[in-house]
Amino acid sequence: MVELLSPAGSPEALTAAVQSGADAVYLGFGAFNARLGAKNFTAEDFAAAVRYCHLRGVAVYLTLNTLLSDRELPEALEALRFANDVGADAVLVQDLGLLALAREAAPDLPIHASTQMSLFSPGGVRVAESLGMSRVVLARETSRQDIDAVCRTCSAEVEVFVHGALCMSYSGQCAMSALIGRRSGNRGACAQPCRLPYGVGAPCTGQTHPLSLKDANLSAHLPELGKMGVACLKIEGRMKRPEYVALVTSIYRRLLDEKRKPTREETAQLAQAFSRDGFTDGYYCDRHGADMFGTRPENAQVPEELFAAVRKTYASGEHRLQPVRLRCEVRRASAARLTATALRRGVPYTVSVEGAVPEEARQRALTAQKLSERLEKTGGTVFSVEAADVAVDDGVTLSAAAVNALRRAAWEQLSAELEKTPLCGAPHRAARQVPAPPPPSAGDGALRLTCSIARAEQLTPELACGVEAVYIPLELLDKLEIQPYADRTKIFAILPRVFRGKDEALFRETLCRHNALSGVVIGNLGHLPVVEGLALERRGDFGLNVYNGQALRLLGQLGLDSATLSFELRHQQIRDLPKYLPCEAILYGRLPLMLTENCPVNAAGQCRRSTPSYLTDRTGARFPTLCAYGCRCEIENSRVLYLADRPEYRACGLRYGRLRFTTESAEECLSVLRSYQTGDAAPPQELTRGLFYRGVE
Numbered sequence: 055m056v057e058l059l060s061p062a063g064s065p066e067a068l069t070a071a072v073q074s075g076a077d078a079v080y081l082g083f084g085a086f087n088a089r090l091g092a093k094n095f096t097a098e099d100f101a102a103a104v105r106y107c108h109l110r111g112v113a114v115y116l117t118l119n120t121l122l123s124d125r126e127l128p129e130a131l132e133a134l135r136f137a138n139d140v141g142a143d144a145v146l147v148q149d150l151g152l153l154a155l156a157r158e159a160a161p162d163l164p165i166h167a168s169t170q171m172s173l174f175s176p177g178g179v180r181v182a183e184s185l186g187m188s189r190v191v192l193a194r195e196t197s198r199q200d201i202d203a204v205c206r207t208c209s210a211e212v213e214v215f216v217h218g219a220l221c222m223s224y225s226g227q228c229a230m231s232a233l234i235g236r237r238s239g240n241r242g243a244c245a246q247p248c249r250l251p252y253g254v255g256a257p258c259t260g261q262t263h264p265l266s267l268k269d270a271n272l273s274a275h276l277p278e279l280g281k282m283g284v285a286c287l288k289i290e291g292r293m294k295r296p297e298y299v300a301l302v303t304s305i306y307r308r309l310l311d312e313k314r315k316p317t318r319e320e321t322a323q324l325a326q327a328f329s330r331d332g333f334t335d336g337y338y339c340d341r342h343g344a345d346m347f348g349t350r351p352e353n354a355q356v357p358e359e360l361f362a363a364v365r366k367t368y369a370s371g372e373h374r375l376q377p378v379r380l381r382c383e384v385r386r387a388s389a390a391r392l393t394a395t396a397l398r399r400g401v402p403y404t405v406s407v408e409g410a411v412p413e414e415a416r417q418r419a420l421t422a423q424k425l426s427e428r429l430e431k432t433g434g435t436v437f438s439v440e441a442a443d444v445a446v447d448d449g450v451t452l453s454a455a456a457v458n459a460l461r462r463a464a465w466e467q468l469s470a471e472l473e474k475t476p477l478c479g480a481p482h483r484a485a486r487q488v489p490a491p492p493p494p495s496a497g498d499g500a501l502r503l504t505c506s507i508a509r510a511e512q513l514t515p516e517l518a519c520g521v522e523a524v525y526i527p528l529e530l531l532d533k534l535e536i537q538p539y540a541d542r543t544k545i546f547a548i549l550p551r552v553f554r555g556k557d558e559a560l561f562r563e564t565l566c567r568h569n570a571l572s573g574v575v576i577g578n579l580g581h582l583p584v585v586e587g588l589a590l591e592r593r594g595d596f597g598l599n600v601y602n603g604q605a606l607r608l609l610g611q612l613g614l615d616s617a618t619l620s621f622e623l624r625h626q627q628i629r630d631l632p633k634y635l636p637c638e639a640i641l642y643g644r645l646p647l648m649l650t651e652n653c654p655v656n657a658a659g660q661c662r663r664s665t666p667s668y669l670t671d672r673t674g675a676r677f678p679t680l681c682a683y684g685c686r687c688e689i690e691n692s693r694v695l696y697l698a699d700r701p702e703y704r705a706c707g708l709r710y711g712r713l714r715f716t717t718e719s720a721e722e723c724l725s726v727l728r729s730y731q732t733g734d735a736a737p738p739q740e741l742t743r744g745l746f747y748r749g750v751e
Contacts, residue, residue: 056280056287058310059115059213060303063292065095068103070300073368075307078113079103080146081292086130087117087242097133101140105473109436110374111398113143113477119168121240121601121620122149123627131155131488138163138485143478144189148226148240151604157186158488162480164188166213170226170240171579172597174200175555178580179208185608188479189213189285194220194270195552195651197340202282203555211285216272217302217324218290220334222248222265223648223689224552226599230647232622233691233742238750240599240622248648249349252677253670254658264654264669268348271324271333273316276309294328297361300368301327326357337651344657375438378468380429382460384412384420384446390456392429394464396437399477405467409460412450420451428457435465494603494632501704503730504638505713505723506548506575508680510534514720518542520727522710525575528564529683537570544572544591549584550683551577551597552649557684558584565590573615582612591615593710596640603632610635616709621645621695624749628706636709641697642726643714644678644690645744653687655679666717678717690716696741698729703746 060071062081071079081103083095095103100116107114116137122130130152134145138160145163147153148170156165166189167173167182174193182190189211192201196214205212221228221239230247232238237245248265252258270290272279279287287310289302305320316324325332331348367373381393389408396403412420422444430439475481506525507513510533518524523544526534536545547568549561561584565574573590576582577597585592594600594609594617601620609617616636619628628639655667668676675692682688695714697703703711713730715723729735 056276056310057113057285058303058306059286059288060299061289061292061294062103062299063094063294064296065099065103067292067294067296067299068106070296070368071303072107072110072112073373074300074303076112076303078115078143078286079107080115080117080288082117084129084133086120086122086126086133097136100137100142104140104142108141108473108475108477109376109469111376111472111477112374115144115146115166116142117146117168118152119146119148119170120242121238121599121622122152123623124602124604124631127151127155127602127604131159134163135159135485138483141474141476141483143476146191147187148599149601149605150598150608151602153185153187154604154608155488159486160483161486162483164479167191168225169193169215172224172226172551173579175553175558175580176204176207177555177558177583178578179204179210179212181579181582181612183208183210191215191288193224195224195337198275198278198282198338199340200554201279201284201338205283207555212283213286213288214272214279214284215270215290216276216279216287217306218269220267220270220337222267222650222652222654224651227551227597227649228647229622229645230689232745232750233645233647236745236748236750238622240620241750243751251672252654254655255660255667256670257674258670258672260672262658263347263349264658265648266330266349267346267652268330268332268334269328270335270337271321272335272338273306273309273321273324275335275338276306276315277313280310295356295361296368297364298327301360301364304364304367323360326360342652342657344659346652347657372436374436375432376436376472377440378437380439380442380444380464382425382429382442382444384425384444384450384452386447386450387411390452390460392460392464394437394468396468396472398472398475403468403471403475405464405471407460407463407467409463410452410456412447412452415449415451418451419449420446422446425452425457428454429461431458431461432465435469437465437468491604491607491632491634494634496633496636496709498707499636499709501708501711503713503727504710505715505727506643507723508716512715512718512720512723513539514724515539515542517720517723517727520724520731521713523572525712527683528561531564531568536568540570540572545570546573546575546591546593547571548575548595549577549581551595552651552686553578553580553683562588576614593638594618594635596621596646603634606632606634606637618712622745622750625702625706625746627749628708631707633707637707638710638712639703639706639708640695640714641703641711642695642730643712644694644716645714646688647677647691648687648689649682650687650689653679653681653685654689655687656685680716691742693740693742694738695744695746696737697743697746698726698733698735699737700743700746
């Protein structure tokens with residue numbers, strides 16, 4: 055059975071989701087989930103929510119899907135332990151360090167890979183499986199063909215977003231909110247700058263929104279998703295009103311149960327509840343372009359009449375009655391015995407209670423029919439009796455009060471059993487102390503400069519001679535004769551952060567063909583199968599979002615030789631981070647703000663692959679757009695990060711410092727290199743210190 059998963063951003067939204075037919079809900083409590091703006095739960099609220107949901111056969115998934123600093127990891131681990139203790143059915147995780155600790159602290163708790171992990175290929179999903187993750191939430195940009203490929207070739211459960219907001223950037227690969235306003239999307243505080251107006255290759259007039267996508271609506275594709283083997287259909291919306299949650303959940307519930315597409319009226323209700331100039335199924339259908347973009351007016355009217363009707367429905371009593379089978383025996387000279395059994399996801403849960411001893415009947419004996427009628431009274435509970443098997447000795451009687459007491463005792467015990475038992479994973483959970491990690495040993499050594507290029511003409515012999523390694527995009531390797539440069543420095547191939555399963559063989563063939571390569575730069579877990587068995591040094595890229603020492607330990611276990619740290623870290627955090635691998639940081643360059651599947655320049659009809667275009671915001675800032683692998687788009691910051699005149703980066707324990715060249719000419723690349731070599735060049739007029747001193751929320 056395909057699971058319908060609904061958002062619960064508040065206790066009322068939880069009730070709305072459950073009473074409207076959700077099979078599972080996802081929610082957060084505390085400070086470590088990707089929707090800090092939602093009305094998140096306290097720990098006590100969360101425990102009560104688990105009991106409420108489990109009693110009604112609904113699974114509960116805790117979202118702990120943000121990046122965590124080393125100081126935050128202990129608190130996050132305590133939240134995970136608490137969820138494990140109260141019977142949460144799974145935890146969604148983004149941070150590799152928390153994943154490593156979770157496997158040790160709560161080995162029986164199912165862990166789901168958040169969409170923030172940027173997984174979209176069979177290889178990446180299989181790596182997640184090997185790390186102990188039982189389910190993977192695929193990137194929203196994944197097409198039906200790619201979803202099918204993952205379902206066919208991987209054993210982990212696959213979860214797909216079917217309704218709700220679409221981020222412009224791949225989740226986990228967006229730094230726009232962080233770099234512009236210190237509100238990190240990777241840490242649950244996104245300010246949604248993608249919904250603002252921008253000009254494409256021109257000043258911003260306030261009329262165009264090239265980063266604002268319509269909401270997804272895959273309601274017409276549910277039968278196909280089920281046939282593929284998708285395990286879970288996810289509705290986005292932890293920031294939405296409970297009425298929205300109830301309406302969308304109820305419509306998708308009907309479509310799944312009745313195995314059909316939505317009616318015109320149902321589609322209209324979905325749009326009335328919330329839309330941005332309509333809906334899109336563009337990513338699922340592998341159809342990109344301007345039709346996928348849309349906005350919502352700030353003064354859009356809330357459908358109060360529709361929402362009032364929806365609210366009346368989910369708030370008008372219990373709609374999730376749980377079927378129970380009863381067996382009752384009333385035997386002479388023995389205590390009456392009642393057994394109640396509820397079936398949950400194919401697993402029976404049974405309780406038995408004993409009551410009063412029946413008496414000899416003086417006037418009217420108890421009949422099987424009368425006993426059944428009394429047992430089937432379930433008012434005030436979540437149970438409904440679907441069958442009652444009773445056996446009564448002739449000539450005995452049992453008072454109505456005694457039968458009622460027997461029934462109440464059974465409901466109480468069955469409720470307690472259902473509330474405490476997880477629906478997913480092991481029914482009984484182990485909890486272990488995490489041993490103290492060994493001391494880190496990779497923080498020593500002089501800082502060495504590396505550089506990455508975006509265009510072939512940026513690479514010169516002089517540049518190669520001045521750095522420890524040059525990182526070259528994989529797709530540029532065939533446009534360069536790299537052997538002469540390999541005689542001067544190490545040459546690494548940068549694997550594209552976003553790709554598909556069909557690209558994996560091409561990547562491997564290209565790496566094998568270029569014998570002058572010293573190594574490869576890995577920015578996605580799906581790259582690991584591509585390089586398996588190749589005699590190449592492996593350096594982790596910023597796409598892996600390394601935010602703490604535990605993540606470094608895990609990457610070392612996966613075979614990486616070094617890793618680039620998240621550029622959302624302050625220099626003090628970099629300095630204090632336990633360095634279980636040699637660490638690299640970006641010290642210069644335009645930092646990438648977004649990596650998008652749907653190119654905003656192409657959608658505006660202005661595609662110029664050979665010449666970088668740009669977006670302009672309302673302040674006049676210009677953000678270059680570069681063509682990325684697969685005709686995707688990488689949006690760069692408007693100002694270059696520059697730290698050559700600051701001494702702090704040399705005291706952070708870094709092994710490598712990267713100069714990230716994007717829009718620079720070959721001459722400018724050399725000038726920047728010299729400024730970092732000497733430290734005495736005048737800084738450029740327009741620069742940023744990035745988040746090196748400010749950090750993020």
